[in-house]
Amino acid sequence: MKKISGDSDLELVEKIVQKDEVAFEHLVDIYKLSVLNTIYRYTGNSAYAEDISQEVFCKVWLNIKKFRAKSKFSTWLYRIVVNECLNHQGRLKKRMFLFRKIENKFFLKPEGKEVNYEEAEQKEVIRKLIKALPERQRMALILCQYEDRSYAEISQIMNISVPAVESLLFRARETIKKQLIYPKKEKEKI
Amino acid sequence: MARRCVGDIKLSAFCDNELPEKEYLKVQKHINICPVCKEKVDSLFNLSQRLAALEPIEYSPYFIGNLRQKIREKEDFSGGAIKIQLKRIMVAGLAIAVFAVFIGSYLGKTIYQKNWVIVNQEFDELTGISLLAEFSQDPFDNYYIGFLTKGNTQ
Numbered sequence: 001m002k003k004i005s006g007d008s009d010l011e012l013v014e015k016i017v018q019k020d021e022v023a024f025e026h027l028v029d030i031y032k033l034s035v036l037n038t039i040y041r042y043t044g045n046s047a048y049a050e051d052i053s054q055e056v057f058c059k060v061w062l063n064i065k066k067f068r069a070k071s072k073f074s075t076w077l078y079r080i081v082v083n084e085c086l087n088h089q090g091r092l093k094k095r096m097f098l099f100r101k102i103e104n105k106f107f108l109k110p111e112g113k114e115v116n117y118e119e120a121e122q123k124e125v126i127r128k129l130i131k132a133l134p135e136r137q138r139m140a141l142i143l144c145q146y147e148d149r150s151y152a153e154i155s156q157i158m159n160i161s162v163p164a165v166e167s168l169l170f171r172a173r174e175t176i177k178k179q180l181i182y183p184k185k186e187k188e189k190i
Numbered sequence: 191m192a193r194r195c196v197g198d199i200k201l202s203a204f205c206d207n208e209l210p211e212k213e214y215l216k217v218q219k220h221i222n223i224c225p226v227c228k229e230k231v232d233s234l235f236n237l238s239q240r241l242a243a244l245e246p247i248e249y250s251p252y253f254i255g256n257l258r259q260k261i262r263e264k265e266d267f268s269g270g271a272i273k274i275q276l277k278r279i280m281v282a283g284l285a286i287a288v289f290a291v292f293i294g295s296y297l298g299k300t301i302y303q304k305n306w307v308i309v310n311q312e313f314d315e316l317t318g319i320s321l322l323a324e325f326s327q328d329p330f331d332n333y334y335i336g337f338l339t340k341g342n343t344q
Contacts, residue, residue, distance in 0.1 A: 025254060032253065037246040046247050053249075054257045061261050126244050144206060145241050151208045170202045177237055 009073035016064045028057050031074070034147060035081055041142045042085045044131040052088055056080050071156055078149070078157040082139055089135055129176045136160075137172035144169055196220055196227050205234040 009030075015023035035056055040049035059080050067076050130138060136158065143149040143157060144165075154165045196204070196217050203209050204217045221228050250256075 028254065028257065032249055033246065036249050040247050041244065049247070050250060050253065050256075054253070054260050057257055058260050058264055062264060122240065123244055126241060130241075130244075141241075145238065146244075146246075151203070151206070166199045166203055166208075169206070170199045173202060173234065173237055174198075176241070177233065180237070180240070 010069060013064060013067060013069070013073055016061070024061055027060075031077060032057070035077070038078070038081055038142055038147060039085060041127075041130060041146060042138060043088065044127055048088065052084050053081075056084050059084075072153075075153055075156050078143065078147075078153075079159075082157055085139065086135060125180075126176075129179050132179075133172050133175060137168045137175070140165055140168040141172040195224060198230065201227060201230050202234060205231060205238065 009027070012023045012027045016027065032053065036049055036053045039052045039056075040046055043049055043052070056077070060077060067073065130141065133141065139158060140154055143154045144151075149157065151162050151165045151169075155162045158165070160168075200209070200213075200217065204214065204221075207214075209217060221231055
């Protein structure tokens with residue numbers, strides 16, 4: 001692939017509006033890893049992550065004209081990421097609901113998930129704890145912790161106020177901290 | 191414990207380096223003398239380190255190829271030929287429907303009128319009276335009574 005060096009996001013966007021595929025591939029190259037990992041941390045599934053990130057870049061290509069350059073391109077991109085993640089979560093919930101209905105009707109109920117915190121690797125525990133967070137807390141934490149987004153950017157991406165971001169992050173961290181310190185107690189509560 | 195402790199949300203923002211400079215320095219000063227807040231900040235940094243242990247994943251080598259294919263499919267469906275063709279088909283269908291309604295109503299009217307004339311004629315031939323003339327107004331008028339009594343009205 002031909003590389004365009006030194007092009008800023010806005011220059012690339014202008015080229016993509018003119019349907020420049022090389023510029024688009026360059027843009028994908030810049031963001032694909034961070035988009036993929038954000039989605040992966042959110043969904044906890046690499047196959048879903050790749051599928052959703054492709055969906056995100058499809059939307060970028062098809063809707064690039066809607067980008068008004070009022071915010072950074074990355075903010076706009078991450079808004080698409082957040083929307084896609086939330087949509088995916090919704091679809092998954094519906095599917096899980098149907099699956100559970102069938103499972104309850106025809107199969108024996110499986111026993112509650114037993115996570116052995118002592119034996120499990122730390123990464124796996126962290127991944128599970130992040131996945132167990134409520135949707136918005138999870139997204140705010142991922143954007144702040146792994147994507148190094150500022151509170152102002154997160155508030156733009158998630159369409160909420162900065163104090164709301166602060167609150168989401170605080171609650172997310174508190175939940176994870178409690179789970180790490182008292183895993184069994186928290187599990188009993190659930 | 192030092193004078194008023196810093197709120198938990200503010201401490202979290204402090205760890206993320208999200209406080210304005212003045213506020214940041216204030217909190218830092220407070221942490222240096224307050225063991226409770228210091229412990230909270232330490233635990234937040236510790237958590238941050240543990241969270242950072244989560245390694246990123248790599249994308250598959252087919253990522254760009256699959257993306258290109260997906261875009262092509264979507265373009266074909268959304269912005270492309272199918273959408274335009276669907277619009278054309280819809281417009282043509284609507285035009286045909288309107289034309290059919292006009293033609294149908296015209297034909298229906300004509301057939302109805304023709305049939306009515308034929309029925310009249312057949313009735314005339316059969317009964318020897320003109321249906322429209324005999325039963326034009328009131329079925330109980332003089333003509334009808336005359337027809338029933340064959341002219342003997344008394």
